[in-house]
Amino acid sequence: xxxxxxxxxxxxxxxxxxxxxxxxxxxxxxxxxxxxxxxxxxxxxxxxxxxxxxxxxxxxxxxxxxxxxxxxxxxxxxxxxxxxxxxxxxxxxxxxxxxxxxxxxxxxxxxxxxxxxxxxxxxxxxxxxxxxxxxxxxxxxxxxxxxxxxxxxxxxxxxxxxxxxxxxxxxxxxxxxxxxxxxxxxxxxxxxxxxxxxxxxxxxxxxxxxxxxxxxxxxxxxxxxxxxxxxxxxxxxxxxxxxxxxxxxxxxxxxxxxxxxxxxxxxxxxxxxxxxxxxxxxxxxxxxxxxxxxxxxxxxxxxxxxxxxxxxxxxxxxxxxxxxx
Amino acid sequence: xxxxxxxxxxxxxxxxxxxxxxxxxxxxxxxxxxxxxxxxxxxxxxxxxxxxxxxxxxxxxxxxxxxxxxxxxxxxxxxxxxxxxxxxxxxxxxxxxxxxxxxxxxxxxxxxxxxxxxxxxxxxxxxxxxxxxxxxxxxxxxxxxxxxxxxxxxxxxxxxxxxxxxxxxxxxxxxxxxxxxxxxxxxxxxxxxxxxxxxxxxxxxxxxxxxxxxxxxxxxxxxxxxxxxxxxxxxxxxxxxxxxxxxxxxxxxxxxxxxxxxxxxxxxxxxxxxxxxxxxxxxxxxxxxxxxxxxxxxxxxxxxxxxxxxxxxxxxxxxxxxxxxxxxxxxxxxxxxxxxxxxxxxxxxxxxxxxxxxxxxxxxxxxxxxxxxxxxxxxxxxxxxxxxxxxxxxxxxxxxxxxxxxxxxxxxxxxxxxxxxxxxxxxxxxx
Numbered sequence: 001x002x003x004x005x006x007x008x009x010x011x012x013x014x015x016x017x018x019x020x021x022x023x024x025x026x027x028x029x030x031x032x033x034x035x036x037x038x039x040x041x042x043x044x045x046x047x048x049x050x051x052x053x054x055x056x057x058x059x060x061x062x063x064x065x066x067x068x069x070x071x072x073x074x075x076x077x078x079x080x081x082x083x084x085x086x087x088x089x090x091x092x093x094x095x096x097x098x099x100x101x102x103x104x105x106x107x108x109x110x111x112x113x114x115x116x117x118x119x120x121x122x123x124x125x126x127x128x129x130x131x132x133x134x135x136x137x138x139x140x141x142x143x144x145x146x147x148x149x150x151x152x153x154x155x156x157x158x159x160x161x162x163x164x165x166x167x168x169x170x171x172x173x174x175x176x177x178x179x180x181x182x183x184x185x186x187x188x189x190x191x192x193x194x195x196x197x198x199x200x201x202x203x204x205x206x207x208x209x210x211x212x213x214x215x216x217x218x219x220x221x222x223x224x225x226x227x228x229x230x231x232x233x234x235x236x237x238x239x240x241x242x243x244x245x246x247x248x249x250x251x252x253x254x255x256x257x258x259x260x261x262x263x264x265x266x267x268x269x270x271x272x273x274x275x276x277x278x279x280x281x282x283x284x285x286x287x288x289x290x291x292x293x294x295x296x297x298x299x300x301x302x303x304x305x306x307x308x309x310x311x312x313x314x315x316x317x318x319x320x321x322x323x324x325x
Numbered sequence: 326x327x328x329x330x331x332x333x334x335x336x337x338x339x340x341x342x343x344x345x346x347x348x349x350x351x352x353x354x355x356x357x358x359x360x361x362x363x364x365x366x367x368x369x370x371x372x373x374x375x376x377x378x379x380x381x382x383x384x385x386x387x388x389x390x391x392x393x394x395x396x397x398x399x400x401x402x403x404x405x406x407x408x409x410x411x412x413x414x415x416x417x418x419x420x421x422x423x424x425x426x427x428x429x430x431x432x433x434x435x436x437x438x439x440x441x442x443x444x445x446x447x448x449x450x451x452x453x454x455x456x457x458x459x460x461x462x463x464x465x466x467x468x469x470x471x472x473x474x475x476x477x478x479x480x481x482x483x484x485x486x487x488x489x490x491x492x493x494x495x496x497x498x499x500x501x502x503x504x505x506x507x508x509x510x511x512x513x514x515x516x517x518x519x520x521x522x523x524x525x526x527x528x529x530x531x532x533x534x535x536x537x538x539x540x541x542x543x544x545x546x547x548x549x550x551x552x553x554x555x556x557x558x559x560x561x562x563x564x565x566x567x568x569x570x571x572x573x574x575x576x577x578x579x580x581x582x583x584x585x586x587x588x589x590x591x592x593x594x595x596x597x598x599x600x601x602x603x604x605x606x607x608x609x610x611x612x613x614x615x616x617x618x619x620x621x622x623x624x625x626x627x628x629x630x631x632x633x634x635x636x637x638x639x640x641x642x643x644x645x646x647x648x649x650x651x652x653x654x655x656x657x658x659x660x661x662x663x664x665x666x667x668x669x670x671x672x673x674x675x676x677x678x679x680x681x682x683x684x685x686x687x688x689x690x691x692x693x694x695x696x697x698x699x700x701x702x703x704x705x706x707x708x709x710x711x712x713x714x715x716x717x718x719x720x721x722x723x724x725x726x727x728x729x730x731x732x733x734x735x736x737x738x739x740x741x742x743x744x745x746x747x748x749x750x751x752x753x754x755x756x
Contacts, residue, residue, distance in 0.1 A: 119528050147527035147528075
């Protein structure tokens with residue numbers, strides 16, 4: 001199965017992953033997001049780019065933050081937004097994922113924003129739409145299993161570019177549960193594609209996937225070693241369910257080794273920025289003094305997230321045509 | 326019915342025959358090779374010039390989906406696929422619904438297969454009741470009903486003491502135990518090989534240690550009990566090395582590999598292609614190369630199709646939710662030929678892995694064209710290439726990672742018990 005997100009002209013028709021996306025496509029999205037970032041400050045927060053389009057938020061997994069930001073982004077583009085909490089409706093009646101999609105296509109859906117607990121679910125939908133000549137219907141991956149969360153990755157890139165200007169001489173550390181993190185995978189692909197010279201992952205070996213170096217990162221098991229001289233620190237959310245198995249002994253021990261405190265952050269560069277995809281677990285992966293501190297750009301990330309999602313939706317909605325063969 | 330199969334390249338690995346010769350069949354048996362027996366008048370002559378004539382193929386792992394899973398495939402459809410693939414004998418794993426854990430089910434399956442009068446079906450009985458891993462089945466009764474070995478299929482046997490007891494009991498009566506080496510704990514929830522591809526795609530992974538730990542356990546218990554164990558579906562280079570060492574130590578073990586694992590690796594998952602969701606998982610290129618070499622050097626005794634008909638509903642879901650498995654009966658010969666050509670293995674040595682070697686494993690009087698033996702014969706065109714597609718497969722399961730691939734070797738005739746078995750023609754043989 002080919003990556004079905006680019007059409008024959010190399011244009012983005014779905015956004016499924018940042019892996020394999022050309023650097024100029026990523027830069028184009030970030031550039032497009034720039035003017036959208038200021039729309040939120042206007043009195044009338046709307047542009048008509050998606051007027052008359054029906055955007056379906058198809059969330060097979062619970063999310064408030066991401067769904068809300070997608071909804072705001074679509075509404076600011078003047079689209080009609082329909083939120084479907086699928087976990088509570090059709091699949092529990094035994095309908096398959098693709099049947100749900102076909103039904104919504106029959107209701108003239110123009111775009112699906114998909115979150116699913118299974119890695120690859122948005123690829124399946126996009127490939128299905130392409131195979132059935134529904135190339136005017138677009139898919140945006142809003143997080144699939146452990147695989148990808150490309151709009152989060154893009155908003156992280158946007159935030160880094162906003163505060164650091166360029167990727168060409170940055171040292172970025174991604175800290176925590178990389179194994180289960182779609183956010184980490186998307187950000188790593190984006191950073192390496194844009195030429196970031198050093199991307200580090202920091203965590204205990206239970207939370208780092210096998211051969212993670214193959215993604216182009218350097219592995220650190222010690223937090224202080226890993227943070228030394230970093231320009232950007234991205235903290236990952238540690239879900240409480242990870243404490244139930246044998247991955248970690250306790251939240252307390254995790255915080256001791258990998259929780260971001262002012263003390264640990266002191267080894268990074270003085271102008272380091274601290275990011276977190278949210279929602280944060282204060283006292284588990286991040287100390288409040290850092291989360292609310294001067295180096296934190298966690299709230300700007302949220303604001304930029306809307307602009308980046310507007311950029312993604314407006315770009316793919318304008319690109320149509322048969323998929324790349 | 327007297328049949329002369331004339332002037333084919335007759336390849337019988339069991340007898341070391343590889344020459345152009347005619348084969349004479351009478352009364353369901355091989356009457357002669359080379360010259361016609363005195364007074365032989367053929368009622369049918371099959372011109373095999375340019376074709377290969379070999380013993381009917383034997384597949385040690387073909388799921389027929391009966392009883393219980395007839396919506397995925399039926400005995401008729403799958404035995405028809407076997408004949409189309411030149412397979413005249415097959416062993417089916419016990420993981421049906423209900424599992425083959427009592428003699429009545431086995432007798433029913435044998436009876437259903439016999440009434441079709443196509444391929445010979447040899448059930449592998451369940452090692453534990455319901456494949457539950459706690460209570461031994463009545464192996465004696467099951468063997469009398471026709472089971473050729475005992476296995477857990479793909480179901481885990483978590484309790485090592487039950488495994489030891491099962492081996493001791495099987496050894497008492499000389500039954501052979503077939504096991505797929507996989508530690509159930511390390512394999513829990515995994516859907517792909519623990520390597521770069523699973524890391525990239527974020528797929529829950531199964532480490533190679535799941536196989537090697539299970540092999541170490543099995544070998545220790547084989548030393549303890551002396552039971553004959555057949556290892557099903559090796560997947561890793563480390564596993565191959567362990568089997569090689571165990572054989573060198575004289576342990577009574579044999580093993581097989583699925584045809585998919587000789588050609589594919591985890592990279593073939595691509596962007597979540599559910600066709601490549603197999604059990605055991607496709608591993609790395611190094612593992613694939615080790616498996617390919619191990620078949621050639623004899624560490625791996627048998628090549629099988631691991632035929633598992635899966636309908637589209639089972640595959641048109643996200644990778645991790647997809648039903649594992651692929652159709653394979655009709656690809657056993659082509660993919661074995663492809664492996665042989667790529668590895669520069671001779672035709673006779675290649676066919677041995679799917680004729681006489683599996684016959685010996687199953688302990689059945691098949692897999693050779695020696696005069697007096699049952700005339701199960703496969704006649705194929707080694708030069709004919711065809712493209713694997715939904716319309717070129719007869720199995721009700723049309724899902725395989727080889728869809729769209731051009732493969733060598735097209736079966737022209739299949740004889741079972743000295744009779745040319747017929748299956749309805751394909752809509753498009755040339756596709």
